[in-house]
Amino acid sequence: MNRAGTLLIALLVACPAAALAADEDAALAKACPGLAAWAAGHPHGSDVAAAADAGRPVSQPSLRQALATRAAADTRARDAMMAKGAPDPAAMKAILDIDSGNLAWLKGVVARQGFPTVAQVGKQGVADAWLLVQHADRDSAFQLEVLRTLQARGAEAGVRKQDLAMLTDRVLLGQGKPQRYGTQFKPDAHGALAMQPVEDATELDARRAKVGLMPLPLYRCVLGASYHMPVAH
Template identity: 75%
Template sequence: MLLAAPAARASTADEDAALMKACPGLAVWAAAHPHGDGAAAAADAGRVFTRPALRSALTERAAADTRVRDAAMAKGKADQAAMQAVLQVDAGNLAWLKDVVARQGFPTIAQVGAQGMADAWLLVQHADRDSAFQLQMLRTLKGRGEAAGVRKQDLAMLTDRVLLAQGQPQRYGTQFEPDAHGALTMQPVEDRAGLDARRAAMGLMPLALYRCVLGASYHLPVAH
């Protein structure tokens, strides 16, 4: 989906409070699973980055990604200008990141820190026009193992994106699309009975809670 999933975008304190009010159980889950800018800042505290200019560039590009998606969320998919802005930013970010990877490989946590890695992941997650590149980066990150510097939740989301692009069912149920009636509907998923166990293994919230967060974030009904 063109718009970012809630787990992939920074949120304000007011937004977090509204989500926690709308979705009972979210506060407990969030306390046990630190995420977002605060967690990245804590992980980066005291670090010296070997590629600070690259880190800054990633920050700027991730901010542009979030900015145009927030605008598109506010206006709705019917606003063609807002959606075109999302596509343009994605295209520019993809071209830039592919150039970075061609010159030096995918960024590392030593180069750009936890926040830089989260920003780099976000650009890959939204590189839907080049699913082969997404697959290449997913393999790269998985090959690095625990040294990848990317959260398991984010690897799960990218895995689902890649599988769907290949015409296969997703594994972790992270990807939803509006149906003909405007309700967010989970795209095809493998082994539905084992879905919550797979989600838990990757640090993802239970599906029922995720559905609530999606609906509250996008102000749309969510199909069950």
């Protein structure tokens, strides 16, 4: 896989939810009929986290702030890449540098005290930590370690089902296996975004719905409109 293809895998993460919080939400809704209705029934992760965290004390506010700062840098770098409308070497390097720094820092946190909990950093802090793990593709063993931790914590993990699904797909692909939920795409030989191999494709949309992911046709539309690239079907 070439460097551009590898990076675009790292780029394609929580695009649908994040996109509706950005300035281009109206354009996306226009480009993808049904998106606004779907989003109305699936509240944005940040909105849900903010409501859950309202008035909640956390035991490690400095860690919570550090996670927020690093997640914001992650998002800014990816927004800058998307704004280019095409792969840009400088923007790609910026993302890789941020991901590398975030990975090293978060691994240090986990080694010292384990993966952050809701009690320590709130639901938004846990979501920010998840984002850093989701973009840690250069260390699939660490991604698997965190995924197992979150799965073991169950409802107490404070992570949405769709986020666990996306991390599951990253881990499976990192192991050379087909993904389960069809969240990960990469450019094909014709320059279109193509879904990477998936297990039991006939039941894919049913699995996606079960964890709160949007139907695949709508997801393809959002990816294409967000990244200004054709999407293979």
